[in-house]
Amino acid sequence: MKKTLFLLFFLGFFVLSAYLLYPLALRTFFLVKGTAEITSELADRAARPNTMLFLVARNEGGVPVAVKKIINPVFPVNFQMTPSNLILPDVLTKKIYLEAFVNNHGKLGVFRHGDLMGSLKSPLFVFGKKAVITIDTPAK
Numbered sequence: 001m002k003k004t005l006f007l008l009f010f011l012g013f014f015v016l017s018a019y020l021l022y023p024l025a026l027r028t029f030f031l032v033k034g035t036a037e038i039t040s041e042l043a044d045r046a047a048r049p050n051t052m053l054f055l056v057a058r059n060e061g062g063v064p065v066a067v068k069k070i071i072n073p074v075f076p077v078n079f080q081m082t083p084s085n086l087i088l089p090d091v092l093t094k095k096i097y098l099e100a101f102v103n104n105h106g107k108l109g110v111f112r113h114g115d116l117m118g119s120l121k122s123p124l125f126v127f128g129k130k131a132v133i134t135i136d137t138p139a140k
Helices: 002-028
Strands: 032-038 052-058 064-071 079-082 095-103 115-121 131-135
Touching: 032 052, 032 095, 032 115, 052 079, 064 079, 095 131
Parallel strands: 032 131
Antiparallel strands: 032 079, 052 064, 052 095, 095 115, 115 131
8 A cells, every 4th residue: 555655656756846847948958950051043133242041940839949140151151059048948849940131231031022931841850950941942
């Protein structure tokens, strides 16, 4: 009886600890590494002065959780997103969707004429180290 009660207490403590520490572990060890590439047809647009590359990580619900900004990128660009790039760490999930935006106006979320974008088709784990994102879509 005592052994069963102790086992249930230990199991409950373990489950509660995992439930509380899992989001903290995701935030602490968040790391996404990869390369951003651009198609040859769009490369001249990205070579203009004051061009900015924004890498946006969205959770499974589509909410942006991390943003990395690179000024005057030279493609292909190696990037690394760390916990310092998190903007909404409390809504981070273990799978993220990665998007890339290239523009000259510096505003994220506004897709204007001349802007470029690309995205990964499949989700990436928050510890992904081989993400290759291709910027292949111009604004209409």
